Amino acid sequence: MTTDFQQAREALGRRLRELRGGKTQRELADVLGWPQAKVSKLETGRQTATPEDLMAWAKSSGHPAVTEELVARLQGLETQTRSWRRQLRAGHRPVQDVLTVEYERTTEFRVWQGSMVVGILQTPDYARHVFSRMAELQQSPRDVEDAVRARVRRQELLYGAGRVFHIVLWEAALHAAVAPPDVLAAQLDRLASVIGLDTVRLGIVPFGAQLAVPPANGFWLYDERLVIVEDWHAELWLDDADNLALYRRVWDSLNSSAVYGTHARRLIGRARSHFTDLA
Structure with a gap:
């Protein structure tokens, strides 16, 4: 079932893929020090990014100026769906x-x-x-x-x-x-x-x-x-x-x-x- 939350997460993933530009997933993963699977999951909306993920992505893809935009998109997700995992960290x-x-x-x-x-x-x-x-x-x-x-x-x-x-x-x-x-x-x-x-x-x-x-x-x-x-x-x-x-x-x-x-x-x-x- 596709939810509003999932649609928004997929839209964020498309934006991340756009920012990756000419780099392959493997190349960006190497720069970030992440498994390639994480890059793939973020781009396809199968994993929710953290603010730290988005900051690293913007910097490593050569677009540090879009950090604020990406974090705002993430906050938009969280205004509707607030996972217990995140809420209960403290x-x-x-x-x-x-x-x-x-x-x-x-x-x-x-x-x-x-x-x-x-x-x-x-x-x-x-x-x-x-x-x-x-x-x-x-x-x-x-x-x-x-x-x-x-x-x-x-x-x-x-x-x-x-x-x-x-x-x-x-x-x-x-x-x-x-x-x-x-x-x-x-x-x-x-x-x-x-x-x-x-x-x-x-x-x-x-x-x-x-x-x-x-x-x-x-x-x-x-x-x-x-x-x-x-x-x-x-x-x-x-x-x-x-x-x-x-x-x-x-x-x-x-x-x-x-x-x-x-x-x-x-x-x-x-x-x-x-x-x-x-x-």
Whole structure:
């Protein structure tokens, strides 16, 4: 499947091939001290360049003045697709700090999450287990405690005026055993406690509810200006009108299957009873 990201990466590759000029791939690779395969992959869009790669390419191909152009093209790729490999080079804490900036700019959030409790509602213990498992999966620096503090500190936004969080979870998120039973039970108590806050509307889509669309990737809509979609390899940061409208339709559809208030409390309580029995 060809994506906007892949098309842009291929366009960058064509520009690199153009800059190579009369040199062969082997000749340029020798100058750069790279395997020829790397030159080939960059030119065909099968590998994403780093800023350092682009600086070296511009210099070695005899076009140092285009370095800024090439790096700008790369930044254009990253504005949409932000790989976890790159984001997590320095750990989870910097990623949390970037998100905090977006939270502070936003007054109305719409959230869908089908696999776990969303970060803005996580207890410290639950967040600690999530960050630990993700650090292991992504083989990233383990700055777990710093990341937990940043996430919990951001939750202060729940208690200030001027913001509303419309959060919809699939019932499966209540049962996902990503932490020990006692931690999960406390997390579910936390979920029940936010029902009734004037800044939070928490809906649960029950097992067996009729769905117009499948409960797929989690995503956050920030006002009407940005949607961040989560995948295993990357986040998508999308700000074009068509994608914003698409994700709003998805959220509205899933929300129409959700229950709120007493019904949501009942589902949370049922999940909590299960983990209490295991603790």
